[in-house]
Amino acid sequence: MENKILLSEQEIPRFFYNIVADMPNKPLPPLHPGTRQPITPDLLEPLFPKELIQQEVSAERYIEIPRQVRDIYAKWRPSPLFRARGLEKLLDTPARIYYKYEGVSPAGSHKPNTAVAQAFYSKISGVKRIATETGAGQWGTALAYACQLFGLECEVFMVRVSYDQKPYRKIMMNTFGATVHASPSGQTAYGKKVLAENPDSSGSLGIAISEAIERAVSDPQSHYALGSVLNHVLLHQTIIGQEALLQMEKAGHMPDVVVAPFGGGSNFAGIAFPFLRLNLADDQQIRFIAVEPASCPKLTRGSFRYDFGDTAGMTPLLPMYTLGHDFIPSPIHAGGLRYHGAGVLVSQLLKDGLIEAVSQPQEPCFKAGLDFIRAEGIIPAPEATHAIATVIDEALKCRESGTEKTILFNLCGHGYFDMGAYASYMAGELTDPSVSEQEISASLSGTDQLQPG
Amino acid sequence: MENKILLSEQEIPRFFYNIVADMPNKPLPPLHPGTRQPITPDLLEPLFPKELIQQEVSAERYIEIPRQVRDIYAKWRPSPLFRARGLEKLLDTPARIYYKYEGVSPAGSHKPNTAVAQAFYSKISGVKRIATETGAGQWGTALAYACQLFGLECEVFMVRVSYDQKPYRKIMMNTFGATVHASPSGQTAYGKKVLAENPDSSGSLGIAISEAIERAVSDPQSHYALGSVLNHVLLHQTIIGQEALLQMEKAGHMPDVVVAPFGGGSNFAGIAFPFLRLNLADDQQIRFIAVEPASCPKLTRGSFRYDFGDTAGMTPLLPMYTLGHDFIPSPIHAGGLRYHGAGVLVSQLLKDGLIEAVSQPQEPCFKAGLDFIRAEGIIPAPEATHAIATVIDEALKCRESGTEKTILFNLCGHGYFDMGAYASYMAGELTDPSVSEQEISASLSGTDQLQPG
Numbered sequence: 001m002e003n004k005i006l007l008s009e010q011e012i013p014r015f016f017y018n019i020v021a022d023m024p025n026k027p028l029p030p031l032h033p034g035t036r037q038p039i040t041p042d043l044l045e046p047l048f049p050k051e052l053i054q055q056e057v058s059a060e061r062y063i064e065i066p067r068q069v070r071d072i073y074a075k076w077r078p079s080p081l082f083r084a085r086g087l088e089k090l091l092d093t094p095a096r097i098y099y100k101y102e103g104v105s106p107a108g109s110h111k112p113n114t115a116v117a118q119a120f121y122s123k124i125s126g127v128k129r130i131a132t133e134t135g136a137g138q139w140g141t142a143l144a145y146a147c148q149l150f151g152l153e154c155e156v157f158m159v160r161v162s163y164d165q166k167p168y169r170k171i172m173m174n175t176f177g178a179t180v181h182a183s184p185s186g187q188t189a190y191g192k193k194v195l196a197e198n199p200d201s202s203g204s205l206g207i208a209i210s211e212a213i214e215r216a217v218s219d220p221q222s223h224y225a226l227g228s229v230l231n232h233v234l235l236h237q238t239i240i241g242q243e244a245l246l247q248m249e250k251a252g253h254m255p256d257v258v259v260a261p262f263g264g265g266s267n268f269a270g271i272a273f274p275f276l277r278l279n280l281a282d283d284q285q286i287r288f289i290a291v292e293p294a295s296c297p298k299l300t301r302g303s304f305r306y307d308f309g310d311t312a313g314m315t316p317l318l319p320m321y322t323l324g325h326d327f328i329p330s331p332i333h334a335g336g337l338r339y340h341g342a343g344v345l346v347s348q349l350l351k352d353g354l355i356e357a358v359s360q361p362q363e364p365c366f367k368a369g370l371d372f373i374r375a376e377g378i379i380p381a382p383e384a385t386h387a388i389a390t391v392i393d394e395a396l397k398c399r400e401s402g403t404e405k406t407i408l409f410n411l412c413g414h415g416y417f418d419m420g421a422y423a424s425y426m427a428g429e430l431t432d433p434s435v436s437e438q439e440i441s442a443s444l445s446g447t448d449q450l451q452p453g
Numbered sequence: 454m455e456n457k458i459l460l461s462e463q464e465i466p467r468f469f470y471n472i473v474a475d476m477p478n479k480p481l482p483p484l485h486p487g488t489r490q491p492i493t494p495d496l497l498e499p500l501f502p503k504e505l506i507q508q509e510v511s512a513e514r515y516i517e518i519p520r521q522v523r524d525i526y527a528k529w530r531p532s533p534l535f536r537a538r539g540l541e542k543l544l545d546t547p548a549r550i551y552y553k554y555e556g557v558s559p560a561g562s563h564k565p566n567t568a569v570a571q572a573f574y575s576k577i578s579g580v581k582r583i584a585t586e587t588g589a590g591q592w593g594t595a596l597a598y599a600c601q602l603f604g605l606e607c608e609v610f611m612v613r614v615s616y617d618q619k620p621y622r623k624i625m626m627n628t629f630g631a632t633v634h635a636s637p638s639g640q641t642a643y644g645k646k647v648l649a650e651n652p653d654s655s656g657s658l659g660i661a662i663s664e665a666i667e668r669a670v671s672d673p674q675s676h677y678a679l680g681s682v683l684n685h686v687l688l689h690q691t692i693i694g695q696e697a698l699l700q701m702e703k704a705g706h707m708p709d710v711v712v713a714p715f716g717g718g719s720n721f722a723g724i725a726f727p728f729l730r731l732n733l734a735d736d737q738q739i740r741f742i743a744v745e746p747a748s749c750p751k752l753t754r755g756s757f758r759y760d761f762g763d764t765a766g767m768t769p770l771l772p773m774y775t776l777g778h779d780f781i782p783s784p785i786h787a788g789g790l791r792y793h794g795a796g797v798l799v800s801q802l803l804k805d806g807l808i809e810a811v812s813q814p815q816e817p818c819f820k821a822g823l824d825f826i827r828a829e830g831i832i833p834a835p836e837a838t839h840a841i842a843t844v845i846d847e848a849l850k851c852r853e854s855g856t857e858k859t860i861l862f863n864l865c866g867h868g869y870f871d872m873g874a875y876a877s878y879m880a881g882e883l884t885d886p887s888v889s890e891q892e893i894s895a896s897l898s899g900t901d902q903l904q905p906g
Binding site: 003074076108371373414 | 461
């Protein structure tokens with residue numbers, strides 16, 4: 001009766017899995033905001049290394065992972081797969097619950113999987129630095145770590161609310177040598193504009209992305225890096241699901257349901273896509289549930305349309321589920337999920353009914369997080385508690401129906417920097433912000449002029 | 454070229470290793486402070502379960518680990534052994550550096566190894582709760598975790614300076630359901646006495662131990678648990694070294710030097726004793742270096758004599774290297790090393806010249822910690838940085854002499870709750886308190902009346 005399924009370093013995947021090759025409907029192209037025509041890859045060259053631009057538009061099923069990247073993955077990968085026996089017992093459920101634990105990485109989350117790849121390609125393309133945004137700080141920490149490995153400078157625009165909630169996250173980025181600004185900042189023209197309009201702005205990922213892009217385009221020696229949303233980012237995370245597939249096979253149970261929290265899509269895609277392939281290519285019937293916060297409900301209450309990836313409107317127009325690029329989510333503790341849109345690949349899959357989405361309010365997520373701590377001994381990041389809350393819902397349904405399902409979820413990171421949030425929850429002080437239909441409509445109306453044709 | 458050596462759950466040790474069986478000079482007995490005669494085990498029965506009292510005085514070489522304890526260990530054990538290739542490269546040393554990483558445990562350190570065993574024995578003996586002290590919080594977190602697993606209440610007296618430095622540690626203990634008081638507290642007669650004399654006392658492990666013992670003896674339904682120093686605690690930690698022995702064999706390199714930080718001895722004993730057996734029983738020549746903080750130098754500047762384990766004088770008299778039970782160490786960030794004495798077994802081994810001790814000031818330890826973060830990507834606890842500083846010293850000696858030695862150290866825990874300390878270091882704000890000979894003499898004079906005969 002094993003508690004964890006481990007793999008050897010030799011079992012680290014050698015290829016990223018590109019789900020585009022298996023999608024029944026290919027994603028719509030990104031559009032140039034001026035011409036409304038599909039963008040050409042050269043438009044992205046000031047921001048990204050050319051290998052990543054190729055990956056962004058690739059339809060190849062498998063893309064080789066560079067040896068140097070695999071060597072770095074081997075410092076912590078393959079990550080362990082755990083059987084959640086404590087949680088199963090607590091819930092008295094016939095369901096088998098497994099979780100892939102990405103909190104063992106140096107940055108404490110799944111984010112280094114793509115950060116290392118992105119920093120590697122930027123390094124070999126010859127730039128000196130990378131600018132990025134971060135919400136809760138997991139992504140910024142990961143990129144800071146990756147840049148340090150390759151001798152690149154790293155500048156992070158951190159959403160103000162998380163910057164204030166999690167001072168130790170900032171320090172951790174500093175220990176890896178990164179420079180961190182609270183966003184909106186006085187460092188960019190766009191940040192200054194936002195601050196002039198609202199000096200108390202709590203910030204958003206959309207604003208921080210605008211600041212980081214502005215910084216990168218103004219410096220020929222700098223690239224920009226995004227921690228989710230884009231196709232190449234989701235691609236890199238598929239090593240999670242590929243490992244989990246091997247591990248579930250070794251455990252002798254394939255999942256009936258796969259659950260992951262949802263911000264921009266990289267966490268969900270990482271665990272889900274290699275299993276989703278079994279549905280698309282092999283007619284299996286696995287369910288996939290993306291869990292978003294009720295206060296930022298683009299998948300469950302947003303609209304599928306073209307929108308900007310950032311707030312200032314610097315990115316190409318992307319076909320996605322969105323709440324509108326002006327949408328500023330409430331300052332919930334799961335800062336990594338406070339993003340107005342969903343990645344293009346995941347949006348298309350949801351539109352085609354190949355995956356499901358649910359939303360969870362903040363308070364039951366922290367309740368689920370605390371149950372998990374006491375049952376399993378691991379402190380989950382607030383983002384990860386969204387998956388746990390839904391896993392518990394599914395496991396309780398199994399108890400009611402007496403069904404012996406296998407549930408797999410991605411425990412994307414630890415919550416050691418979120419103890420203040422757990423303290424607020426335990427003190428009964430957590431607010432649970434909701435969003436009105438009026439707010440969503442108003443925010444979406446800002447995208448009406450962006451639609452093609 | 455592997456980065457980490459993993460073991461399977463079946464390779465978790467089945468026995469604790471008791472070094473007493475192999476010591477050339479057996480440790481002197483603890484004495485009753487009134488009679489100055491060796492204490493009888495029944496004196497300890499209000500505090501500890503009888504199995505632990507037996508272990509405390511046992512001379513058996515191997516003591517079986519209960520199945521229930523091994524089952525819990527299997528949630529995170531065997532812990533990984535890493536080759537520190539990044540650090541080797543940074544130092545440009547011919548030395549091979551390995552570290553056993555205990556930060557993967559639920560509490561984030563090696564402490565659950567004994568906490569789980571202690572909570573298990575207390576549970577089967579029928580008590581309802583356990584009282585304890587904690588310094589930096591690693592031990593309190595571990596016992597809170599273990600008590601939660603067995604349905605025991607847990608009350609923690611946390612040294613004031615760490616309570617203030619690390620608020621998130623307290624919250625983490627709360628998430629596991631423990632009650633935490635800053636010590637000296639108003640909860641005990643001894644705490645009140647200390648506060649009356651010095652309302653601003655930063656506390657010490659010695660004071661916190663006195664408070665926890667007072668709490669436990671006043672409640673027949675309560676045991677007391679100690680996180681280091683005692684023979685049975687060191688015994689439980691030997692699973693670390695037993696695993697490391699297997700892992701070093703698999704790596705194909707046996708250590709020439711084994712290094713660990715030193716507070717009360719459990720961390721050091723855990724990694725060192727199973728290797729030290731090779732010297733004692735098999736004539737090998739491995740060096741063992743215990744690293745203590747320069748501001749709490751009992752091994753390098755203390756005296757070998759009988760002293761109390763706590764400040765109030767509630768414990769039996771223990772034969773150990775000590776700075777005197779009244780000694781209040783400076784408020785360094787490595788709170789887990791702020792203890793006036795050394796465990797009896799380690800003290801006897803040092804007296805017999807079978808192990809070595811060095812001290813490190815706080816500032817070079819944090820420098821070593823930051824080097825390690827940037828080279829290896831893992832944030833070490835301040836306690837662990839003491840080992841790293843000495844490992845770096847040894848590795849640089851290897852570079853100077855061109856010697857290809859193998860160095861093993863115990864990376865006893867992560868420093869996610871110590872980012873404030875790293876921030877102070879990076880800002881150049883760390884003070885490096887020293888201790889004068891006068892202070893040590895004055896403090897030791899308080900033990901002059903305690904010596905037998």
